[in-house]
Amino acid sequence: MIQLRNIKKAYKTEFTSLQVLKGIDLIIEEGEFVSIMGSSGSGKSTLLNILGILDDYDEGTYTLAGELMKNLSEKQAAYYRNRFIGFVFQSFNLLNFKTAVENVALPLYYQKVNRDQRLEKAMHYLEMVGLKDWSDHHPNQLSGGQQQRVAIARAMVTEPKVLLADEPTGALDSTTSHEVMNLFQEIHQNGKTVVLVTHEQDIAEKTERIINIQDGLILNSNE
Amino acid sequence: MKFFDQDKWNEIFVSIQKHKLRTTLTALGVFWGIFLLVILLGSGQGMQNGIEKQFRGDALNSIWMYGGSTSKTFNGLPKGRRIQFNNDDFENLQEQFPEIEYLAGRVFLSGTQILKYKKKNLSFSVFGVSPDMIHVENAQITSGRFLNKTDEQKRRKVAVIGSQIKDEVFGNEDPIGKDILLGDGMYRVVGISHDPESNQAQREIYIPMSVAQVVFHGNENISNLSLIGGDLSEEQVNQLQQGITETLAANHQFDPTDNRALYINNRYEDYKRFQNLFLGIKSFLWFVGLGTVLAGIVGVSNIMLIIVKDRTKEIGIRKALGATPRSIVSMILTEAIFITSMAGYFGLAAGIVVLSLLDNLDSDFFSSPEINLGVGLAAIIILVIAGALAGLIPSMQAAKINPIVAMRTD
Known part of the structure; x- marks a missing residue:
């Protein structure tokens, strides 16, 4: 599903160049449940952003579902983000002026799905995350865990090829974290490829494979 | 992307409804600008109308000559x-x-003349005048006709009476074609005149100059000459x-x-002075009006910059979910254009309502304020375009920001 070959990425400023990724080789098969672990500054979030086509890379090749993700135009990038990827953020990133169901439906708007179908599908995914009764609430009326579940529903609504999550439990307490992880597990059991980034060992242990990353290089990837 | 896309408009209406402060601020700038412009230009026109009415007596570009x-x-x-x-x-x-476009002579008759009609017996001033006098006096014929060249040449005994004489002598009766006795002669009424100069003018009777000369004076003298x-x-x-x-x-x-030996009263110089005065008022109003529009442009541009800044995080989220930069720019601009044109429209409407209220205020120097609708619409279009342009560049920049970076802003 995901194939990375010698991915390098540097953040350049006028005088300095910070090499964040120094040559990542990685293969993630379809249906895998993988966590990427590493300390802050190890490059794990950068790697996830590249996987999510939210950032570009300098060298190497990234193939997603058989398509080469390189030198994409803004329009192509938007297309692949919308069709191939569901992204869950640490800080939820919901639109506060929209209700839960409208937030979930938003990616479908960019697929030109009409409003009724959008909302119907969004309701279905809200039900999946157990928030059907909260569909009319705005994000600021929901708890952190509920917000993250809305965000997961939003990531799933387009039926993406992979679900990417950047520290999805970073802003949640341990009980809520546990619930969210159960949700990811459920999604994985339905056959979805799930990749999440975390620095918490107990979160990572809930996945099937842990990839340790340090100083821009993969240390090991134990099964 | 088609302009009338129901889903897109739905998104925009939701956005407008949920961001009342932002919408109000944008709308207020444009509303106020257009409102002030309409009031300013309208009152300016009202002032000019009022002053023009003051000088509607004789034609403004006439020259009058008197023998001394x-x-x-x-x-x-x-x-x-x-x-x-x-x-x-x-x-x-x-x-x-x-x-000389119009040349008119006038013959005064000494004192007033007795007008007799049926049982009525009243005295009025009578003048012998040339047909062109209607243009020089700037009088209006409300019924019938004025004296013409044939009346003058054939010395027809016809008369044009002031509107007040009509009321006093004829009442509800139509005076046209009726015969009246003036001094010793019978005259046929051919027209009723209304001279806006003064009330006195409504109590005057005009007969052909040639008739006045022959019947009342027995000579070819002319009391004064006037021309345009x-x-x-x-x-x-x-x-x-x-x-x-x-x-x-x-x-x-x-x-x-x-x-x-000769007195010449050249009203042309007054006319010129008022023309300059109007020009001055107009230029001033346009200057202030354009200033208002300019201030509106600056205001709208500022708000657009703030809006784009305010929406950077939203733009980042939308991009992460698969929005193209083009759809982002289109969303921001359509919203801005919609708000500014609605606000401009309401500004124009409110301005026109205020002007119509001012219309009742009919003073010596203010009368029927009005605005050229084209000017109002042009001002709205300028503000809408300015708002769109001011929003275009920052929204294009914002749409290009990496979504990760955009989402990090608060």
Whole structure:
């Protein structure tokens, strides 16, 4: 599903160049449940952003579902983000002026799905995350865990090829974290490829494979 | 992307509803700008209308000539001679100065004349006038016709009466075609005139000049002459005045530099002064109006910059979910254009409502304020375009920011 070959990425400023990724080789098969672990500054979030086509890379090749993700135009990038990827953020990133169901439906708007179908599908995914009764609430009326579940529903609504999550439990307490992880597990059991980034060992242990990353290089990837 | 996309409009309406402060601020800038512009230009027009009404008496570009008495000896003739115009003067002026558009003479009758009709018996002022007098006096015919050239040539005994005479003598009866007795003669009423100059003018009777000369005076004298010079420059008017003075001086043997022998009242200079005054008022209003629009442009541009800044995080989220930069720019601009045009429209409407309220206020120097609708619409379009342009560049920049970076802003 995901194939990375010698991915390098540097953040350049006028005088300095910070090499964040120094040559990542990685293969993630379809249906895998993988966590990427590493300390802050190890490059794990950068790697996830590249996987999510939210950032570009300098060298190497990234193939997603058989398509080469390189030198994409803004329009192509938007297309692949919308069709191939569901992204869950640490800080939820919901639109506060929209209700839960409208937030979930938003990616479908960019697929030109009409409003009724959008909302119907969004309701279905809200039900999946157990928030059907909260569909009319705005994000600021929901708890952190509920917000993250809305965000997961939003990531799933387009039926993406992979679900990417950047520290999805970073802003949640341990009980809520546990619930969210159960949700990811459920999604994985339905056959979805799930990749999440975390620095918490107990979160990572809930996945099937842990990839340790340090100083821009993969240390090991134990099964 | 088609413009009328119901889903897109739905997104925009939701966005407008949920961001009331932002919407109100954008709308208020445009509303206020257009509102002020309409009020300003409208009141300016009202002021001009009011002043013009004040001077609607005689035609603004007329020249009036009166005979005086000589104060200088000339060709061995003594001073103190009275200068009396006559039909020869009239004909000479008409022949020699083709640039005169309308030339009129007037013959005064001494005192007032008794008008008799049925049992009515009233006295009014009567003037013998040329057909062109209607243009010089700037009078209006409310019914029938004014005196014409045939009346003048054939010395028809016809009369045009002021509107008040009609009311006093005829009441509800239609005076046209009725015969009235003026002095010793019967005259047929052919028209009713209304001269906006004064109420006194509504109590005057006009008969052909030739009739007044023959019936009442038995000579060819003309009390005064008046003319309108057509479309002449100031210099041409001065030349005309000089030429007329020389012709009349030759006819009556007086020194052309003798300014007591001939009085000339040139209203053209007043006319010019008011033209300049109007021009001044208009330029000032346009200056202030354009300033208002400019301030509106600056205001709208500022708000657009803030809006884009305010929405950077939203833009980042939308991009992460698969929005193209183009759809982001289109969303922001459509929203801005929609808000500004609605606000402009309401500003225009509110301005027109206020102007129509001011319409009731009919003072000496203010009357029927109005606004050229085209000007109002043009101002709205300018503000809408300015708002769109001001939003275009920052929204294009914002749409290009990496979504990760955009989402990090708060």
